[in-house]
Amino acid sequence: MVFRNGLEALLLAALREGPLHGYAIAQRLRRESGEVLRFGESQIYPALHALERQGLVSTSWEPQDGRPPRRVYAITPQGSARLEQQTREWHRFSRAVSSLLGSSETSDRTRKEALGHA
């Protein structure tokens, strides 16, 4: 919703600590979000390709003996810069939404009282 290119930011974040292949990135986002974020492969792979076209990640094919090779992604310096920028934007966005929605729950009355009812 409204926060553009959010997936790309998460993808770049997943690569911050080292190169990974696509499937591993998807699992990582899933695991580290406590199953909250579950991106399908049909979202992951095209987004990764877009990142590559923009030069935000670089890729190499790693041969696996026996099985088909894996495509490994690494974040580039431009990718890191974009990640920082996107992270700042995310925090701005998320602060704005959170303040409009209010901290979980709080009927109207409860909320005003919590604020010292002014």
Next chain:
Amino acid sequence: MVFRNGLEALLLAALREGPLHGYAIAQRLRRESGEVLRFGESQIYPALHALERQGLVSTSWEPQDGRPPRRVYAITPQGSARLEQQTREWHRFSRAVSSLLGSSETSDRTRKEALGHA
């Protein structure tokens, strides 16, 4: 990104403290978010209509003398319930994304050091 029906949650939130007409809702979201959230009318009106179809808001036309009448929206009990549920989901979602992205910047090295490098 990825957080479904986010606009609807914000629309419901805007009505928490009393009925408003569509245009005023748009301005409210804009103002109270510090210009961070800027929804166009082509997003607001259809979303409001969808909310009405779902019984989450009720509407009435308020005649203005001279000018065309305004459509005023009020949140219903079902709308309040949905807002609470959506707010909880937002917080889960936003916590997950924030923890993956990290608190605004921090290069990889800086970040580990900040955590006591462990």
Next chain:
DNA sequence: TCACTATACATCGATTTTCGAGGTATTCGG
């Protein structure tokens, strides 16, 4: 007066995102 901006409602269509379903190929457990 004329133009422009703001208020206030709304739709349309192009673009972008999301997501389920499919397709290929290999390995491993039962």
Next chain:
DNA sequence: CCGAATACCTCGAAAATCGATGTATAGTGA
């Protein structure tokens, strides 16, 4: 052998976003 997991990928429907356009009125400034 079958199903699940790994690993890559595309397609197409559905949903969301966004700019343009249309109607109508009121107010501001040139």
